[in-house]
Amino acid sequence: MESVPDEQPVVHANPNAVADGALVRRTLAGDKKAFDELVLRYQRSAIAVSFRLLGKTDDALEVVQDSFLKAYKSLDSLQKPEAFAGWLMRIVSNLSLNFRRGRKTRQSLPLDDFFDSSQDRDPQAGGDSVDPLRVAAGKELGERLQQALDQLPEKQKSAILLFTIEQMPQKQVAEALECSVESVKWHVFQGRKRLKEMLKDVL
């Protein structure tokens, strides 16, 4: 067998699901500190997603700030408090896309950020060691990957971004995209298929 992956990523159920729900309920009971805890828990993912969609740190921070404020203000409309993470990511994705449409800044990510900023990543965030492919990947590859991602339909791009790149559980991605888990699988597959065609010569 050539390159069949030895390890398959394990899709975990959100270990914070109960705690998220409890924090949401506490916030709704008037405890603002509980919402601070949710901010601490999800700000990193939110910024990463927004940054990926917008390409600029400042823009991403602005959108994430608005997203958390919007989440706080409309927290009482959240039907399932345990689904906070997916719901928040939906807000982040939507506001990021709106922001991008508003400013017409459909630009590629700066490559320094694209490949090198991961050195700033939190050790808890996954911390995969230096990958040979990553070392080999240069500017051109990074640009092409980003361009290919930008050509995907929004749902496919978001599914790839949240599930494959950010490695969020499929259930959370489904909540973020407002679709079923099966649809997430399908969007990821369709996205992959198109990316493979577009990047055929480098795969």
Added chain:
Amino acid sequence: MTESLNTKTQNTKHKTTNPVIKDQANLEYAISQYLDGTLSEFDRRVLEDRLAVDAEARLLASEYAHLDTMLRASRAEPTVDYDRFASHLSGLIEQEESYVAQPIKMPGAWMRYTAVAAALILAIGIGLHFISAPRVDEKVAAGSIDVKVEFAEKPASVPSMTIAVGPSDQLKQAGYAQGLLDDSIIMRTPKLVISAADQPTAFDDRLY
């Protein structure tokens, strides 16, 4: 396709007919789920069997795996002072209005008891009505009910009193002569006369 991939049935017959083996599109979808770890146990084994013997399928899986590696490696996270950002957000949230737990208004105990009592009374009333009401087709035997009416003896003298509403004849004449009353009043006859006597008495002007 998905249904067949997710089938829980495990028997050898499926191994030869599973779409993973037959169909290229299904093969790619299966590989995609295989990379994500979401393929069912049965389909995973079917796919691995296929990959073990099919070089083309292995190449396909290799390309998808390579693409995933590139995508994950491309994960970009900007340099941000997260503690500071969180504090900034906390300050903004602090300025927002707090959610205040709204107590759910439940009806008081007395209201519940009253409602139950009213329902009981209504139910009993309806029940009694149906129990006591005679059926339409039920015949009452003749003579089963005796009703005797006795009239009290008429009194020898009855106090006489008449109440009349309207102008008296005297008033009409006087008013008409002096121009004090208009025609509509003069021509009006008493509208209401209540008399307790057998013989109506003459009107008394004092009643007007």
